Amino acid sequence: MNGTSADKADIRAMALSRRDALGADRHTQAAQALAGQADAIGFKPGDIVSGFWPIRSEIDPRPLMEALAARGAMIVLPAVIDRQTIVFRRHDPDMPLVTGSFGTRAPGPEAEELDPDLMLVPLSAFDDAGNRIGYGAGHYDRAIARLHAKGRSPRLVGLAFECQRVERVPAEPHDVPLHTVLTENGLQALPTQR
DSSP states (O other): OOHHHHHHHHHHHHHHHHHHTOOHHHHHHHHHHHHTTGGGSOOOTTOEEEOOOOOTTOOOOHHHHHHHHHTTOEEEEEEEETTTEEEEEEOOTTSOOEEOGGGOEEOOTTSOBOOOSEEEEEOSEEOTTSOEEOSSSOHHHHHHHHHHHTTOOOEEEEEOOGGGBOSOOOOOTTOOOOSEEEETTEEEOOTTOO
16 A cells, blocks of 8 residues: 555544544434535536435435425435446435445436536545545546546535544545535535635
């Protein structure tokens, strides 16, 4: 493992340890705080917004996704196929979700695949420059690169608890910075906003 990968692993472990230590009440309050920011994240009715089904101790984006859908967003969820690739499938709340890799839940293969205009991105850690650390598998990095190759530039909104903020994330050439981060404290202005 090179220095940057080792550094990222240490930062990931530290930030996830802090996130794991949060109590259930904090999780519930944070999820509601995110939903209260639905109008602030910058989307238009009809935009395709990728959310995610929370795993482990992730901040819960489901109330936010419901608020966005109520305001006219079309919600898609990431589905991991072939253990390497994320596709985004339309989420219909009346349709059951299937369990996928890493304990994720997503619409099944019969759901329509769509490219998002805005991505709510899960993460392990983030810094004030908009750099993020995921879980180490590179799924979102590859998905974003694939969207860019198709001429798409979705707005990237990281979702996290404030305790996941770190002083510095070592960025690598393939890393795409977030446009903004939404925590329980609100939308964070980042220098990478474009």
